[in-house]
Amino acid sequence: MKTLLAIVGPTGVGKTELSLTIAELLGSPIVNADSRQIYRELPIGTAAPTASDQARVKHYFVGTHSLSEDYNAGQYERDVMTLLDRLFAEHDTVVLSGGSMMYVKAVCEGLDTMPFVSPDLRTALREAYEQNGLAWLQAEVAAADPDYWREVDHRNPQRLLHALEICRASGKPFSAFRKGQQKKRPFRVVKIGLTRDRDELYSRINQRVLQMMAAGLKQEAERVISWRECNSLQTVGYKEMFRCIDGEWTEEEAVRMIQQNSRHYAKRQLTWYRADAAVHWINLSHTDTQAALQEILAYLK
Numbered sequence: 374m375k376t377l378l379a380i381v382g383p384t385g386v387g388k389t390e391l392s393l394t395i396a397e398l399l400g401s402p403i404v405n406a407d408s409r410q411i412y413r414e415l416p417i418g419t420a421a422p423t424a425s426d427q428a429r430v431k432h433y434f435v436g437t438h439s440l441s442e443d444y445n446a447g448q449y450e451r452d453v454m455t456l457l458d459r460l461f462a463e464h465d466t467v468v469l470s471g472g473s474m475m476y477v478k479a480v481c482e483g484l485d486t487m488p489f490v491s492p493d494l495r496t497a498l499r500e501a502y503e504q505n506g507l508a509w510l511q512a513e514v515a516a517a518d519p520d521y522w523r524e525v526d527h528r529n530p531q532r533l534l535h536a537l538e539i540c541r542a543s544g545k546p547f548s549a550f551r552k553g554q555q556k557k558r559p560f561r562v563v564k565i566g567l568t569r570d571r572d573e574l575y576s577r578i579n580q581r582v583l584q585m586m587a588a589g590l591k592q593e594a595e596r597v598i599s600w601r602e603c604n605s606l607q608t609v610g611y612k613e614m615f616r617c618i619d620g621e622w623t624e625e626e627a628v629r630m631i632q633q634n635s636r637h638y639a640k641r642q643l644t645w646y647r648a649d650a651a652v653h654w655i656n657l658s659h660t661d662t663q664a665a666l667q668e669i670l671a672y673l674k
Contacts, residue, residue, distance in 0.1 A: 376560060376563055377466075378395070380470040381565070381646055385635070392468055397430060399466050408471075411449075412439065413436035449480075481558070483555060517546065521547050569656060569657050570656070570659075653672050
């Protein structure tokens with residue numbers, strides 16, 4: 374049985390370096406599962422694997438798409454499954470690494486099939502949300518799909534917008550399409566979750582934001598601001614930088630908010646992955662790299 378080794382965990386925990394090390398040890402390629410690192414215009418703000426990282430290990434889905442393209446988790450599932458057919462013909466193990474929850478779920482478990490949403494509808498709903506605010510969006514989803522409203526995070530506009538898009542595009546509740554049935558995969562999935570003590574993780578996140586700024590995050594945001602309405606830029610780092618560029622925030626305020634929102638995102642990631650009983654956890658605050666590698670190898674046996 375071929376094995377997909379999924380390395381997951383919160384932003385800033387150290388997934389990239391450990392994935393590189395275990396992939397080198399196994400002679401395996403890495404399939405990226407970060408929904409923003411696939412965009413070639415965003416290497417700094419997404420902390421994408423560098424050229425030297427990619428020289429060490431062959432990566433897939435890093436800088437392969439443009440912000441001008443409409444890409445989502447459903448397409449990613451189809452593309453990765455096709456790629457894995459080829460990779461498993463050459464490798465016994467393939468490493469999947471990233472923190473985008475839906476992208477990891479798409480490959481490991483599969484997603485429900487959703488109806489097509491036109492770019493025009495998506496843009497119109499996003500503009501309506503920006504004009505009317507979160508309370509409007511919450512009321513629209515509550516009215517369109519009461520069942521989904523009872524379980525969704527009411528403070529997460531991305532999930533609310535996605536549900537409303539499906540409701541408007543199909544004329545049916547979003548929950549009608551959520552079957553939640555795990556798809557059978559022709560390979561074994563081993564999930565490794567990386568974590569650290571909270572203070573250390575938050576310190577790493579804060580420092581990484583400063584490193585991004587030093588590397589040119591603001592300049593990168595200026596280069597892509599014409600695409601600011603794209604779904605792919607409704608993400609931590611760029612939203613705050615756009616407000617800085619607009620003159621609404623100072624650079625110091627934007628940095629502080631990126632750090633805060635990154636910490637909040639890390640908390641949501643940990644909550645999501647900790648709900649998955651299949652994840653084997655390794656705390657990197659208490660385990661050195663060599664011990665972590667040996668633990669992962671033990672799970673692969």
